[in-house]
Amino acid sequence: MDWFEPVRAYCERGGPQFWAEPANALSNAAFLVAAAAAARRASAAEPPDRAGLALSALVAVVGIGSFLFHTLAVYWSMLADVIPIALFIYAYLALALRRFLRLAPIRVAAATGGFALLGFALTPVLDGLTGLDVARLTNGSVDYLPALLALFGIAGAVTRRPEERFLGTGRRLAGIGLLFLISLAARTADQAACTLLPTGTHPLWHVLNAVILYALVATAVRHRESAG
Secondary structure: OOOOOEOOOOOOOOOOOOOOOHHHHHOOHHHHHHHHHHHHHHHHOOOOOHHHHHHHHHHHHHHHHHHHHHHHOEHHHHHHHHHHHHHHHHHHHHHHHHHOOOOOHHHHHHHHHHHHHHHHHHHHHHHHHHOOOHHHHOOOHHHHHHHHHHHHHHHHHHHOOOOHHHHOHHHHHHHHHHHHHHHHHHHHOOOHHHHOOOOOOHHHHHHHHHHHHHHHHHHHHHHHHHHO
């Protein structure tokens, strides 16, 4: 494995230079803003929401990792980008199952582990079923399909709970899911949009995802405050 193997994954990159993706790199500032806003929201809870603060820190790490990838564009920096995203997804899923659906810890661990296995298996299975390179066709966005489905699935499950009529958590999660769907469309369209838009659409993915991550943390904090 060559940790310094160049990776050219997005429309904006036209060469190996550090600032070959200025829009992609600088748009990661949105994650730092979202992290600060989420940390402030979690700190304002009484008592402070420690899970929310931990997730806020992960949002900041997501932004830093993505900045490294869109400037250095080598294999190890790609891992610095995708690993924090995966950690946030798994951590938020576990928190949602425990906090929103009140599942027992053993069931939370089993569901989160099963979700991780689904994420690893999905692309090879789809490739085998379709005979196509699904990751290439979707510009890698297929990797986020399990997260999208989980978000809508939890939203639906929470909506059916009796306390939803005054909490509104399920409706908020569904709205965040719709925004995530738009964000995924922007990510998927990046290469196709290259001829019309030199920066591609990946910067929009960053900005929308920053909003999404803040909204997820804020929703978790609000649910804890309202549910007592």
